[in-house]
Amino acid sequence: MLTPTRHPNRRPLHSGAVKAALGAISALALSASATFAQDYNPDAVINIGSLYEPQNLDNTAGAGQGINEAFNGNVYEGLFVLTDAGHVEPRLVDSYEISDDQLTYTFTLKEGVTFHSGDPLTAADVKNSIERVTAEGSASSRKRTLANIETIETPDDRTVVITLSSPSISLPYNLSYVWIVNDDAGDITASADGTGPYTLQEWRRGSALAMVPFEDYWGEAPSNGGVMFQYFTDATAQNNALLTGAVDIITSVQSPDALSLFTDNPDFTVAEGASTTKELLAYNDRVAPFDNVEVRAALARAVDNEKLLQAIWGDYGTLIGSFVPPTDPWYVDLTDVNAYDPESARQMLADAGYPDGFSFTLDTPDYDPHPVVAQFVQNELAKVGVDVKINIITANEWYTKIYQAQDFEATLQEHVNHRDIVFYGNPDFYWGYNNPEVVELIAGAERASSVEEQTEMLTEANKIIAQDAASMWLYLYPQIVVSKSNVTGYPVNGLNAQFFVSDIQKAD
Amino acid sequence: MLGYITRRLFILLLSLFVAAIVLFVLLRLLPGDPANALVGVGATPEQIAAAREQLGSDQPLGVQFLTYLRDLAAFDLGNSFVTRGSILEEISRRLSVTLPLTFAAFFLALVIAVPLGILAAVKADRWYGLLLSIVSQAGIAVPVFWLGILLVYEFSLTLRWLPSGGFPLRGYADPGPAIRAMVLPVLTIAIVMSASLMRYVRASTLDVLDSDFLRTARALGESRAEALMRHGIRNASVPVISVLAIELATAFLGAVVVEQVFSLPGMGSMLLLGIQQRDYPSIQGVLIVTTLLVLLTGFLADLLQRLLDPRLRQGARR
Numbered sequence: 030m031l032t033p034t035r036h037p038n039r040r041p042l043h044s045g046a047v048k049a050a051l052g053a054i055s056a057l058a059l060s061a062s063a064t065f066a067q068d069y070n071p072d073a074v075i076n077i078g079s080l081y082e083p084q085n086l087d088n089t090a091g092a093g094q095g096i097n098e099a100f101n102g103n104v105y106e107g108l109f110v111l112t113d114a115g116h117v118e119p120r121l122v123d124s125y126e127i128s129d130d131q132l133t134y135t136f137t138l139k140e141g142v143t144f145h146s147g148d149p150l151t152a153a154d155v156k157n158s159i160e161r162v163t164a165e166g167s168a169s170s171r172k173r174t175l176a177n178i179e180t181i182e183t184p185d186d187r188t189v190v191i192t193l194s195s196p197s198i199s200l201p202y203n204l205s206y207v208w209i210v211n212d213d214a215g216d217i218t219a220s221a222d223g224t225g226p227y228t229l230q231e232w233r234r235g236s237a238l239a240m241v242p243f244e245d246y247w248g249e250a251p252s253n254g255g256v257m258f259q260y261f262t263d264a265t266a267q268n269n270a271l272l273t274g275a276v277d278i279i280t281s282v283q284s285p286d287a288l289s290l291f292t293d294n295p296d297f298t299v300a301e302g303a304s305t306t307k308e309l310l311a312y313n314d315r316v317a318p319f320d321n322v323e324v325r326a327a328l329a330r331a332v333d334n335e336k337l338l339q340a341i342w343g344d345y346g347t348l349i350g351s352f353v354p355p356t357d358p359w360y361v362d363l364t365d366v367n368a369y370d371p372e373s374a375r376q377m378l379a380d381a382g383y384p385d386g387f388s389f390t391l392d393t394p395d396y397d398p399h400p401v402v403a404q405f406v407q408n409e410l411a412k413v414g415v416d417v418k419i420n421i422i423t424a425n426e427w428y429t430k431i432y433q434a435q436d437f438e439a440t441l442q443e444h445v446n447h448r449d450i451v452f453y454g455n456p457d458f459y460w461g462y463n464n465p466e467v468v469e470l471i472a473g474a475e476r477a478s479s480v481e482e483q484t485e486m487l488t489e490a491n492k493i494i495a496q497d498a499a500s501m502w503l504y505l506y507p508q509i510v511v512s513k514s515n516v517t518g519y520p521v522n523g524l525n526a527q528f529f530v531s532d533i534q535k536a537d
Numbered sequence: 538m539l540g541y542i543t544r545r546l547f548i549l550l551l552s553l554f555v556a557a558i559v560l561f562v563l564l565r566l567l568p569g570d571p572a573n574a575l576v577g578v579g580a581t582p583e584q585i586a587a588a589r590e591q592l593g594s595d596q597p598l599g600v601q602f603l604t605y606l607r608d609l610a611a612f613d614l615g616n617s618f619v620t621r622g623s624i625l626e627e628i629s630r631r632l633s634v635t636l637p638l639t640f641a642a643f644f645l646a647l648v649i650a651v652p653l654g655i656l657a658a659v660k661a662d663r664w665y666g667l668l669l670s671i672v673s674q675a676g677i678a679v680p681v682f683w684l685g686i687l688l689v690y691e692f693s694l695t696l697r698w699l700p701s702g703g704f705p706l707r708g709y710a711d712p713g714p715a716i717r718a719m720v721l722p723v724l725t726i727a728i729v730m731s732a733s734l735m736r737y738v739r740a741s742t743l744d745v746l747d748s749d750f751l752r753t754a755r756a757l758g759e760s761r762a763e764a765l766m767r768h769g770i771r772n773a774s775v776p777v778i779s780v781l782a783i784e785l786a787t788a789f790l791g792a793v794v795v796e797q798v799f800s801l802p803g804m805g806s807m808l809l810l811g812i813q814q815r816d817y818p819s820i821q822g823v824l825i826v827t828t829l830l831v832l833l834t835g836f837l838a839d840l841l842q843r844l845l846d847p848r849l850r851q852g853a854r855r
Binding site for chain 1: 622627807
């Protein structure tokens with residue numbers, strides 16, 4: 030999916046200080062999922078507070094990120110799953126083979142899988158589920174990534190053969206977003222029929238969504254007696270619900286102010302995971318002076334990201350120095366590249382032909398944290414003689430003016446997705462970064478014959494965009510989940526807005 | 538009277554029609570295309586075109602307007618762009634939260650404001666009469682959301698008596714939790730509303746207390762309380778009723794804020810969501826139904842005033 034989220038219905042995510050990146054993250058994940066000595070109640074219903082209510086129940090019908098949070102891996106499963114640690118693992122696939130030309134994938138489905146309605150999982154369901162995503166009217170964010178699927182064949186009930194028009198090492202990853210839906214389910218905007226460990230019990234729009242364990246689930250049974258997502262439109266109301274015990278967990282904390290309610294309180298656990306949400310200042314790399322690498326690098330050096338992060342998130346959040354978060358396999362710590370150094374910034378601007386600086390307009394979305402970030406950047410750049418004019422715009426204007434018309438000099442945006450460095454390989458993307466070497470690396474990585482080769486190429490691309498200061502990457506949001514201290518086993522990273530609930534346990 | 542009602546109904550329908558036109562125009566003036574909101578960032582031009590066709594936003598405005606009026610006349614509010622569900626069903630579900638909230642708050646406000654307002658007028662020269670007017674004056678200045686937060690802090694977070702927000706999944710099928718969920722929101726609206734109502738009741742009662750007919754009644758030997766009960770209240774209530782209608786409408790609209798504070802699934806949150814998502818049918822539906830309710834309230838208040846005050850009826854006859 031391409032995508033910055035476009036309005037306050039967004040998801041802030043996070044990671045701690047860049048500790049030993051993945052190692053630290055899995056340690057955190059372990060600590061949150063470790064079962065305490067106290068016994069848990071297998072019948073306990075877990076109440077989860079969330080700000081992301083789905084708009085409908087079909088992820089190909091513009092349901093928003095809330096549907097992934099509630100349903101991915103819980104009600105629906107994919108052929109593969111993107112785990113909370115960022116690995117892609119088989120789920121409904123028992124085994125698969127890739128042809129030598131990497132164009133044909135043959136999947137064998139797991140045996141004994143049934144839908145909630147009782148129908149058995151067949152190859153036809155899989156074919157139809159993939160076609161739901163790629164269909165003409167589909168609003169799925171995954172549609173484009175699956176565009177290279179040429180044919181899907183089903184030689185028998187347990188075999189699915191996918192033929193691609195070009196090699197795609199990311200196919201299993203992309204398929205992890207595709208819900209396998211019962212072909213006979215019909216319209217699923219208000220009901221559900223998946224293979225996951227939970228069945229949808231009831232959804233009351235504006236209020237809550239309840240699910241109960243599916244008795245005939247093929248895998249391990251859930252550790253709880255059901256889950257209720259309670260939806261809030263206001264972060265304070267959500268925090269209050271946790272404080273009063275109306276909910277057991279809140280899936281993300283919106284502001285550091287609210288955190289002080291829960292830290293240092295033995296009744297609550299504050300779990301910090303790895304986010305994929307990057308706050309960035311995107312230049313329009315097509316227009317002067319931002320077509321000049323030296324200018325972009327100079328501006329990157331002029332802004333003290335650490336101070337910015339501290340001001341907004343206190344001790345939470347991470348600096349990564351590029352666009353790649355620690356849960357992407359091609360992450361490397363690039364904070365040293367074009368690190369904060371206002372002296373050299375001034376010098377570089379002079380060398381680039383701007384000894385007296387210049388002025389540009391920064392189109393700033395009107396919701397948090399962008400206006401604050403814009404002011405900070407304005408102050409920092411003023412110190413090196415660059416004059417920033419802040420132009421506040423709505424989310425919708427952002428979409429039409431910047432994303433579609435590409436009519437801007439620079440803008441602020443948060444990009445929420447996992448593995449989205451690929452945007453830098455698309456010269457037509459809104460920010461217009463065009464380095465043929467990167468384009469080739471990113472395209473080549475998709476044709477790679479192994480995950481290792483793919484990782485190597487994308488790591489290289491990551492380093493180049495950092496050197497090129499393609500955009501100004503300000504910080505990585507924190508991803509914070511707060512729970513009552515008798516609740517354990519929940520996912521902390523929430524990659525791509527997923528929130529697997531099956532292992533959540535609650536002690537009496 | 539019948540002629541009056543017919544005339545009044547005609548005006549109501551005309552107002553509704555004008556409101557419908559204004560709504561239609563205003564929504565089309567908003568920047569941004571709902572098709573964008575529907576298919577999301579990253580959609581191809583073909584996808585956007587398909588979405589436009591699906592929404593009918595590719596049709597000329599005139600055609601859109603006629604379709605809109607035709608559907609409205611049949612009371613068909615259409616389906617949401619976003620949920621794909623029926624707007625009318627959604628509104629009736631939402632009204633099951635907003636209407637009880639509004640009416641409960643309204644009646645509670647009456648129960649508080651009428652006796653206290655009369656007391657404040659009758660005992661205007663005593664210290665507690667004065668105190669009551671000071672309190673009501675201060676109450677008017679209190680923002681609804683602030684009071685809501687304050688009540689949550691005290692009764693939910695500190696005393697743990699009542700939930701801080703939310704509404705049970707099964708709604709009124711879970712009567713206990715549903716009623717508990719409504720207590721603080723109702724209190725919030727009622728307190729703020731009663732403050733301003735009290736001032737009207739007090740002012741109106743003071744007018745009556747100064748009136749000639751009351752002095753005459755006293756002269757005929759009735760006690761002050763008797764005179765007030767027999768002649769005063771009815772007279773004092775006439776101006777208060779027109780204020781009540783406005784207050785009721787305000788309470789209904791104020792529910793938008795209160796529902797947000799307490800995360801209640803009512804009309805207010807539906808409107809806000811609709812605006813965020815450029816879900817025109819939702820916004821239109823909520824606003825049309827709201828307008829209708831407000832107009833109806835005014836209509837009923839007018840009728841009630843005529844029933845209470847024979848002078849108005851005679852005025853109409855002449």
